[in-house]
Amino acid sequence: MSTSANGTGTAPLLARSVRDLREIIAQWRKDGASVGLVPTMGALHQGHMALVRVMQEKVDRTIVSIFVNPKQFGVDEDLDDYPRPLEDDLAQLASVKVDAAFVPEAEMIYPAGFSTIVSVSGLTNFMCGKERPGHFEGVATIVTKLLLQALPDAAIFGEKDYQQLLIIRQLVSDLDIPVEIYSAPIERESDGLAISSRNRYLSASDRRLAPALYATLQSIAKDAVENFNYRSLESRGIEALLEAGFEDVDYFEFRDAETLELALRSDQAKRLFAAAFIGGKRLIDNVAL
Amino acid sequence: MSTSANGTGTAPLLARSVRDLREIIAQWRKDGASVGLVPTMGALHQGHMALVRVMQEKVDRTIVSIFVNPKQFGVDEDLDDYPRPLEDDLAQLASVKVDAAFVPEAEMIYPAGFSTIVSVSGLTNFMCGKERPGHFEGVATIVTKLLLQALPDAAIFGEKDYQQLLIIRQLVSDLDIPVEIYSAPIERESDGLAISSRNRYLSASDRRLAPALYATLQSIAKDAVENFNYRSLESRGIEALLEAGFEDVDYFEFRDAETLELALRSDQAKRLFAAAFIGGKRLIDNVAL
Numbered sequence: 001m002s003t004s005a006n007g008t009g010t011a012p013l014l015a016r017s018v019r020d021l022r023e024i025i026a027q028w029r030k031d032g033a034s035v036g037l038v039p040t041m042g043a044l045h046q047g048h049m050a051l052v053r054v055m056q057e058k059v060d061r062t063i064v065s066i067f068v069n070p071k072q073f074g075v076d077e078d079l080d081d082y083p084r085p086l087e088d089d090l091a092q093l094a095s096v097k098v099d100a101a102f103v104p105e106a107e108m109i110y111p112a113g114f115s116t117i118v119s120v121s122g123l124t125n126f127m128c129g130k131e132r133p134g135h136f137e138g139v140a141t142i143v144t145k146l147l148l149q150a151l152p153d154a155a156i157f158g159e160k161d162y163q164q165l166l167i168i169r170q171l172v173s174d175l176d177i178p179v180e181i182y183s184a185p186i187e188r189e190s191d192g193l194a195i196s197s198r199n200r201y202l203s204a205s206d207r208r209l210a211p212a213l214y215a216t217l218q219s220i221a222k223d224a225v226e227n228f229n230y231r232s233l234e235s236r237g238i239e240a241l242l243e244a245g246f247e248d249v250d251y252f253e254f255r256d257a258e259t260l261e262l263a264l265r266s267d268q269a270k271r272l273f274a275a276a277f278i279g280g281k282r283l284i285d286n287v288a289l
Numbered sequence: 290m291s292t293s294a295n296g297t298g299t300a301p302l303l304a305r306s307v308r309d310l311r312e313i314i315a316q317w318r319k320d321g322a323s324v325g326l327v328p329t330m331g332a333l334h335q336g337h338m339a340l341v342r343v344m345q346e347k348v349d350r351t352i353v354s355i356f357v358n359p360k361q362f363g364v365d366e367d368l369d370d371y372p373r374p375l376e377d378d379l380a381q382l383a384s385v386k387v388d389a390a391f392v393p394e395a396e397m398i399y400p401a402g403f404s405t406i407v408s409v410s411g412l413t414n415f416m417c418g419k420e421r422p423g424h425f426e427g428v429a430t431i432v433t434k435l436l437l438q439a440l441p442d443a444a445i446f447g448e449k450d451y452q453q454l455l456i457i458r459q460l461v462s463d464l465d466i467p468v469e470i471y472s473a474p475i476e477r478e479s480d481g482l483a484i485s486s487r488n489r490y491l492s493a494s495d496r497r498l499a500p501a502l503y504a505t506l507q508s509i510a511k512d513a514v515e516n517f518n519y520r521s522l523e524s525r526g527i528e529a530l531l532e533a534g535f536e537d538v539d540y541f542e543f544r545d546a547e548t549l550e551l552a553l554r555s556d557q558a559k560r561l562f563a564a565a566f567i568g569g570k571r572l573i574d575n576v577a578l
Contacts, residue, residue, distance in 0.1 A: 018465060115410045116429070116463035122404045140405070148437075148465045174405035176307060176437040 012064070012093045013100040018149045021063070021102050025150060028099075033060035037152040039143060042066040043083040043197035044092045047187040051156045052096055054184045058154050064093055065102040065146055067109065072138030083197060102150070109145065118144045118175070120167045123260055127163050127273060128284065131250045139164055140171050147177050156182040160194050162271065162286050166260060186285070188214065194285045206279035212244035213276055217287045220252075221272045224289060228266045230254040241276050250275035250282070257288070301353070301382045302389040307438045310352070310391050314439060317388075322349035326441040328432060331355040332372040332486035333381045336476040340445045341385055343473045347443050353382055354391040354435055356398065361427030372486060391439070398434065407433045407464070409456045412549055416452050416562060417573065420539045428453055429460050436466050445471040449483050451560065451575050455549060475574070477503065483574045495568035501533035502565055506576045509541075510561045513578060517555045519543040530565050539564035539571070546577070 036059035254263035325348035543552035
């Protein structure tokens with residue numbers, strides 16, 4: 001696979017409407033090519049590029065969608081301030097030979113009268129689902145739409161938004177969307193901070209403190225190899241983050257890697273998840289055990 | 290179009306799983322055939338056969354799905370008693386040369402852990418949406434699933450469930466499901482009663498009274514040609530139904546034919562909708578103005 005149509009590193013094909021997108025894909029399908037989608041909100045970084053690399057190994061043609069989805073932002077969240085460096089994004093996609101970029105306008109994705117919501121129960125009840133009401137309904141709805149707009153053979157999501165990844169796997173299975181969902185591990189800065197489009201908003205001093213989130217996750221996860229009192233380890237993690245300079249900790253929890261139920265047993269496959277505020281910015285991260 | 294694969298009137302191909310269904314359709318697609326889906330809950334009657342006839346004129350291969358969807362029944366509704374005359378249904382499909390029947394088990398459609406819901410706001414707030422909480426979420430979820438299981442070129446729904454038809458059009462548009470939705474007018478018995486799988490549950494005396502529902506709709510709709518006081522006409526309709534022997538009237542309302550908002554103006558395209566109980570059975574019907 002992976003004989004890119006875009007072998008010269010020139011700009012990807014640009015689709016600004018669902019019709020454009022479907023025309024591009026129909027042409028590829030006629031040529032027998034398999035198609036992969038990498039949904040993003042733009043402000044592309046190494047994390048996205050890692051998703052692209054994995055996808056390019058799985059399919060013949062790779063599309064990156066760039067859409068800052070208003071429905072997944074809360075009323076007091078940073079929708080208006082979310083970065084939209086489109087030119088830089090497209091240049092990055094060209095440099096890694098992505099075949100097409102899908103960059104729709106919000107009015108096209110949610111025209112007047114739009115009134116359908118996709119929601120996943122269970123997995124959305126805690127962690128970011130609890131702290132950001134409506135967030136995952138917005139995610140589930142836009143992902144369903146993007147998958148049905150493109151009908152790709154495969155799509156990929158990062159493990160940084162691990163809860164989102166599981167919710168998407170669930171809805172794809174539940175709604176019988178004919179697509180293979182891949183994931184890729186978290187990409188990190190050299191000091192361990194999980195790469196995120198929102199990191200650019202950290203002040204210089206907060207940026208220096210921010211790697212404590214990953215360091216604490218690692219340190220507590222290491223302790224959990226011998227200490228199975230997860231609730232007590234979680235308390236220690238929260239204290240460590242507050243001492244390191246985080247103002248508030250939304251959650252710091254050992255959870256089952258598949259159901260996201262609170263981890264209870266040492267023989268469970270689990271991950272340790274955290275969300276915490278520094279300088280008013282909310283960072284999330286997680287590690288496998 | 291309409292060169293049926295099933296020209297001899299033999300039994301339709303029977304798919305009992307999504308995998309079977311997709312294999313059958315993939316084979317048709319390879320032959321360049323277009324595909325239409327007629328979703329039903331079985332207990333097939335003239336109304337369903339009318340949908341099949343329309344679909345057979347639109348596409349090369351027609352599938353009828355038969356699935357009594359538990360998610361669209363309320364806790365005190367008739368899920369267990371809903372008729373399931375599968376042999377008779379398949380014989381009817383053979384007689385009209387339907388190409389395939391999709392008859393999945395409930396455990397396959399909703400496996401353990403199923404947790405995704407599709408909901409449409411606005412259109413579901415009144416009429417049957419108000420009287421049957423959760424009903425239209427169940428409908429929206431199963432229709433989304435069936436459409437994504439089959440990915441047909443077209444699907445068709447009857448105007449008897451007019452509110453359902455509009456909700457399905459809305460979700461297909463909102464979720465970008467690549468399918469054309471057709472509709473067909475209500476089929477009626479010779480005395481005017483709208484044909485329904487549930488009519489068989491009416492006692493002989495209730496069956497004789499039941500046509501009053503359509504007669505009242507017709508009579509009040511006729512009055513509305515000159516009298517634009519819709520709220521007063523609605524009251525008269527309700528009174529007429531109670532006098533005719535209906536125990537209770539859920540609604541009797543003039544509504545906009547597209548938005549389903551209560552009709553206010555004489556120049557609006559509208560329909561008159563009714564739901565009423567006779568012998569404990571709920572009948573619905575509607576007429577265009």
